[in-house]
Amino acid sequence: MAKEHERIVILTGAGISAESGLGTFRDKHGLWARYRIEDVATPEAYARDPARVHAFYNMRRAEAATVEPNLAHAALARLVAEHPGRVTLVTQNVDGLHEAAGATPIHMHGRLAGALCHGCGHRWEASLVMAPEDPCPACGRAMTRPDVVWFGEMPYHMETILEALAEATLFAAIGTSGQVYPAAGFVEEARLAGAHTVEINLDRSDVAHVFDRHLIGPASETVPAWVEELLA
Template identity: 65%
Template sequence: MTDILILTGAGISAESGLGTFRDKDGLWTRYDLNEVATPEGFSRNPALVHDFYNARRANCLAAAPNPAHDALARLQSRHAGRVTLVTQNVDDLHERGGARDVLHMHGALSGALCHDCGARWPAPAVMDPLSPCPDCHRPTTRPDIVWFGEMPYHMEAIQDALLRADLFVAIGTSGNVYPAAGFVSEARAAGIATLELNLEPSDTVGQFDTVRTGPASQIVPDWVEEVLTS
């Protein structure tokens, strides 16, 4: 029985119409990340930050899971071992594809967070700087997203799952955003097998035991079928 830890990045959702960040036409080429993805940017111009995430939330709500999301949900439900799904993505396509207990290390567009008191609640489709926190009633609500300079969520649970795994799989990740980019080296140091599934090789491709390239909607279902029939 094989326990698997899977890390997914923007590449798995690209075929659902959600833009990746770091390719030549990625989101960071069109926005200044210091203005829309940092606590300091939010303090300077919360309206701009809300506008950015309102647009991303609308894009997410209009998207649908693709065969890669569906395949990972199928793996979770049918594989005899434990399948832990960790994502750097803030969309909910894994859940809508049927996955359960997904660890969103960078937060989620579906959540709202009070910048002052730390309260959390489901985000409405549109947020604005005057939206009051339901707990402290201050107009300091923000998307429940991990911004640059902030600590990713669920790190203790992720580390436990990584060290318990027999196989670490990275899907659609760039390999240049830490701490997620360091998971493969941690896995190798612990003697855990590693696999990369990506449209193009990541920045950490040399650290993986096995690499398969191609569209996620093709190579992920193919790999899942191999696991389930082996």
Template identity: 65%
Template sequence: MRITVLTGAGISAESGLATFRASDGLWENHHIEDVATPEGFARDPELVQRFYNERRAKAAAAKPNPAHEALAWLAREHDLTLVTQNVDDLHERGGSAQVIHMHGSLVRALCAACGQRWDAPMVMNVTDPCPFCGKQATRPDIVWFGEMPYFMEQIWEALEQAEIFAAIGTSGNVYPAAGFVQHAARSGAECIELNLDASANAHDFDRRILGPASQTVPEWVASLG
């Protein structure tokens, strides 16, 4: 069975990681425009590097939960495309070998000058030279507001081929991910939402399973056989 799954902050929240955007518009007590935009990085690169160093450390200390592990099992039994909006590596540490990080990853670094990518150290500094071009233009390999998400062509293709599309722990507020369900539905997929509460685009899904991901995802995976 061909299945495409999109995961969001809700699945990582059960491992103790803060969701991206709180109700007050802050992320870990920082204005999002200061730590999640190219303009914020240009204004204060030291703040941004320090912020993501803290996120990287917290992500490294977190442990995968049963939802991550259930999706890894699903990939072994079915033709699964796993897409995540999350920048942590909990899916990989939970056993998933192939994960599409559409918003980048904390464990990767990017050169803003030459565009090369490499494995990030635990602590990054604004003075770190790019190992390829030598320029001091190292930044987290994170897709910030105003930047294009990664692997979109591959994601659209997976949505078009899916027999089942499932969104897990997503808000339904952030595009283009919020439009994935409509794209999958137009291609004939059964669309399922697994969430703690109904998302902003809950009406676009064929059915909804509410509850904590660490409980609902293993149960849903088991139901697929």
């Protein structure tokens, strides 16, 4: 096994799920072109109109329930299962497509399938439709929210992710715009550790200049080919 393949960290974004039928966020037809972030994806939006926020995430949860993982998800699950070194899979996505393909990623932005009580912090599996009056199973208060990270909140599992990046020999970012921090800064963290860095995307991202290598094209084609290369 080549030394640069010993400890791999992979970051995935919305682009890896686009071919499964889930929309991305920042292109001209993306989610944030149709909904204002300030209305549906901040703690302030939830405090102001929890029903509206729940309706938005109910819609996203329903969409996610209708799609299947694509060849890119399957290839990464194979890499995690078959690679002799350590592979840390981190995703910005809140869908469950990595799990459906057989991998267990670190969900830095939470999960659509999760519910969170913002009163006591209890977590549980969300129902398909959630509402502001849903009681917390632990404390009974009607303080239920989706277990997703909103703008202005700290992503989950950052200590674990940063530890993996500090030891990485290879870092890959797949289907991510490079516009949202702290994830957009992961490549810099990996480079500081001496890792080789690869960007796999439809187009070059906003931080493309920082990467050593670029694989441009649909994730369902580029990711399986890259995985085959690593496992060869």
